[in-house]
Amino acid sequence: MRTTLASVGAVVTALAVMGIAWAHGPTRQKVRESIEINAPPAKVWAVIGNFQDMSWLPPVTKTEGDKGNAIEATRRLTLADGATVDEELYKFDADKMTYSYRITAVDVKVLPITNDSSTLTVTPSADGKGSSLEWAGAFYRGFPNNDPPPELSDEAAVKAVSGLYRAGLDALKKKIESGS
Amino acid sequence: MRALVLAALVASIGAAMTGRGWAEEAFVTNQLSNNLTVVDLATARPVATIAIDGKPAGVAVTPDGRFAYVTSPDAKALTVVDAVARRVIGRIDVGGGPLGVAVAPDGAAVYVADWYAAAVRVIDPKVQRVIADIAVGASPSGLAVTSDGRLLLSADRDADSVSVIDTATRERRATIKVGTRPFGVTIDAEGRRAYTANVGSNDVSVIDIAEAREIGRVKTGLRPYAVALAQGRGFVTDQYDGTVTVFDLLTLAPVKRINVGDYPEGIAATADGRQIIVANWESNSISVIDAVELKVTGEIKVGDGPRAFGAFLRR
Numbered sequence: 001m002r003t004t005l006a007s008v009g010a011v012v013t014a015l016a017v018m019g020i021a022w023a024h025g026p027t028r029q030k031v032r033e034s035i036e037i038n039a040p041p042a043k044v045w046a047v048i049g050n051f052q053d054m055s056w057l058p059p060v061t062k063t064e065g066d067k068g069n070a071i072e073a074t075r076r077l078t079l080a081d082g083a084t085v086d087e088e089l090y091k092f093d094a095d096k097m098t099y100s101y102r103i104t105a106v107d108v109k110v111l112p113i114t115n116d117s118s119t120l121t122v123t124p125s126a127d128g129k130g131s132s133l134e135w136a137g138a139f140y141r142g143f144p145n146n147d148p149p150p151e152l153s154d155e156a157a158v159k160a161v162s163g164l165y166r167a168g169l170d171a172l173k174k175k176i177e178s179g180s
Numbered sequence: 181m182r183a184l185v186l187a188a189l190v191a192s193i194g195a196a197m198t199g200r201g202w203a204e205e206a207f208v209t210n211q212l213s214n215n216l217t218v219v220d221l222a223t224a225r226p227v228a229t230i231a232i233d234g235k236p237a238g239v240a241v242t243p244d245g246r247f248a249y250v251t252s253p254d255a256k257a258l259t260v261v262d263a264v265a266r267r268v269i270g271r272i273d274v275g276g277g278p279l280g281v282a283v284a285p286d287g288a289a290v291y292v293a294d295w296y297a298a299a300v301r302v303i304d305p306k307v308q309r310v311i312a313d314i315a316v317g318a319s320p321s322g323l324a325v326t327s328d329g330r331l332l333l334s335a336d337r338d339a340d341s342v343s344v345i346d347t348a349t350r351e352r353r354a355t356i357k358v359g360t361r362p363f364g365v366t367i368d369a370e371g372r373r374a375y376t377a378n379v380g381s382n383d384v385s386v387i388d389i390a391e392a393r394e395i396g397r398v399k400t401g402l403r404p405y406a407v408a409l410a411q412g413r414g415f416v417t418d419q420y421d422g423t424v425t426v427f428d429l430l431t432l433a434p435v436k437r438i439n440v441g442d443y444p445e446g447i448a449a450t451a452d453g454r455q456i457i458v459a460n461w462e463s464n465s466i467s468v469i470d471a472v473e474l475k476v477t478g479e480i481k482v483g484d485g486p487r488a489f490g491a492f493l494r495r
Contacts, residue, residue: 022361026253026277026295027211027235030462030485090402090420117420138443138462146277146296
């Protein structure tokens with residue numbers, strides 16, 4: 001574990017020198033996770049529809065930002081361990097109960113991805129009684145060059161995002177269905 | 181020799197004017213499912229799936245319609261596909277991170293951009309190997325050759341510029357500053373202007389090739405990927421908006437924004453200029469746009485993560 005962290009640290013230093021904001025690998029990855037929630041879509045939207053409140057995502061302890069739900073609104077998520085994630089809203093449609101945002105800054109030690117964009121969408125479930133909530137993401141692996149170390153590979157990126165989305169959706173279902 | 185060339189030229193012009201021997205087809209690289217879908221555009225149906233490993237991304241079909249060259253950045257290879265027999269007939273190790281690809285009009289040279297090396301590899305398809313390297317700017321992505329074959333343009337993404345390369349000497353003769361992070365580059369039929377989709381500044385740069393300078397800028401949607409030309413208009417895929425921005429090539433004024441699938445990427449015009457074909461990376465489909473009416477007329481399912489980056493139509 002110590003070795004892994006050390007090598008990630010070395011990579012991160014290298015990335016910082018190269019300028020990680022734009023550099024990325026050659027293959028964009030996609031993740032799409034969804035969950036059925038036993039509550040009307042409006043109720044689900046009421047919980048997730050505020051870009052300035054991501055308290056429903058387990059590791060997030062604080063959301064601070066500007067411009068509410070306007071396009072180009074920004075937010076900074078602070079996680080339980082003190083790490084931060086900066087995000088920007090680029091699509092928001094309350095009628096269709098969907099919005100899209102992108103990560104503008106995150107350390108690959110926190111989330112091993114770059115150039116992420118994500119979309120949350122609430123739709124009525126097939127039986128018309130509840131809701132279906134989908135979280136879709138498009139991103140590149142954490143390592144922008146050829147032959148990535150395992151912890152910054154395409155597979156590691158997909159696994160991390162998939163795990164994050166699942167954790168978020170499961171927590172939301174629990175929160176909404178328990179009425180809290 | 182000259183008579184032969186002339187005869188071939190006349191024959192090819194004849195084929196172009198009287199209708200080709202085949203229906204127009206799209207060769208769509210599906211990066212996440214590691215294959216290529218061949219779509220018959222007349223019937224709007226997939227007619228073949230060809231396995232290609234290494235996350236295929238770039239594609240260029242030869243002007244005579246015989247071959248398709250496909251880049252696989254993860255396999256560091258260029259795959260040669262027999263477009264008629266629909267099978268892989270060769271695989272060339274090019275090293276680095278091959279992404280953009282373009283073919284000379286006579287089919288005698290294939291150019292591959294190395295995403296990691298600030299270089300374009302020149303491949304001789306006859307001997308199936310790299311025969312020369314051309315130094316360009318950082319992270320070359322899109323490539324395009326003028327119709328007379330004399331110039332190769334490379335969109336050097338992380339240099340915010342376009343390299344103009346003399347294909348005879350294989351040397352860069354000019355560098356043109358454009359918008360931020362140019363990705364796809366497209367040259368008009370006359371070889372006069374080129375258009376880059378600038379992912380970082382959300383616009384298209386219009387280049388006068390002879391003057392080697394940017395002469396205009398067109399606002400697009402978010403994260404534009406590539407440009408197609410037809411009916412006196414430019415068509416630009418806006419990845420984050422799920423739209424195609426249409427603008428007038430003369431006035432550079434916006435005309436319309438058309439909704440397509442999610443994360444549209446590769447885009448190309450059919451030979452008659454009546455249709456625009458768009459690969460939707462997230463939706464796993466291609467959209468067909470009527471280039472005159474400016475509306476979507478069809479959507480065809482392909483593999484996972486279609487990119488179709490390059491001249492992906494067999495016309």
